[in-house]
Amino acid sequence: MRFILIDKVLSLESGKHIETIKNVSLAEEYLGDHFPTFPVLPGVFLLQGMIESASWLVREAQGFSHSMILLEQTRNVKYKSFLAPGMQIRYVVDVKTLENNVSSFKAYGQSGDTRIVEARLALRHFNLADRNKALATADSEVVDAMKKRWQLLKPTQ
Structure with missing residues (x-):
């Protein structure tokens, strides 16, 4: 099963800031198990929403030059509240550093006036061909698949 944990990019300041949203629906399959009588978005998915948001910020700022953008480190992760079906979370991600192969961010997710999650993230970006030319x-x-998805997610100008 594959999860896409942001639905739309609300705003983007290239190389500096991104805001995205995720709408939580009871139709999402994983909510049947987490938890049957009290369905909430799993904490790891809240974290992944911030990571995906930061990844789009890197892709856009660096002209989709890397195929792989992977989590290297999380720090100071704080889960402050639950996110249930029918709610929407807005992820806000600010760049701390953005270099060719590494980046760091301060991020949080909020629903209405309630802070749901916050963390500091570090990502590593690279191409598979950097290590094995046969993977170019x-x-x-x-990269082509990510560019197509970006067309669906990106903010309207």
């Missing part, structure tokens, strides 16, 4: 085609396919 895979890099190209991943």
Whole structure:
């Protein structure tokens, strides 16, 4: 099963700031197990929403130059409240550093006036072909897929 944990990019300041949203629906399959009588978005998915948001910020700022953007480190993760079906979370991510292969961010998720989660994130970005030239085609396919998804997510100007 594959999860996409942001629905839309609300705003973007290239290389500096991004705001995204995720609408939580009871139709989401994983909520049947987490938890049957009290469905809430799992904490790891809240964290992943911030990571995905930061990844889009990197992709856009660096012209989709890397196929892989992976979590390297989380710090100071704080879960402050639950996110249940029918609620919407707005992720706000600010760049602390953005270099060619590494970046760091301060991020939080909020629903209405309630802070749900916050964390500091570090990401590593690279191409598979950096380590194995035979994987250049895979890099190209991943970048093309991310560019197509970006067209659906990006803020309207």
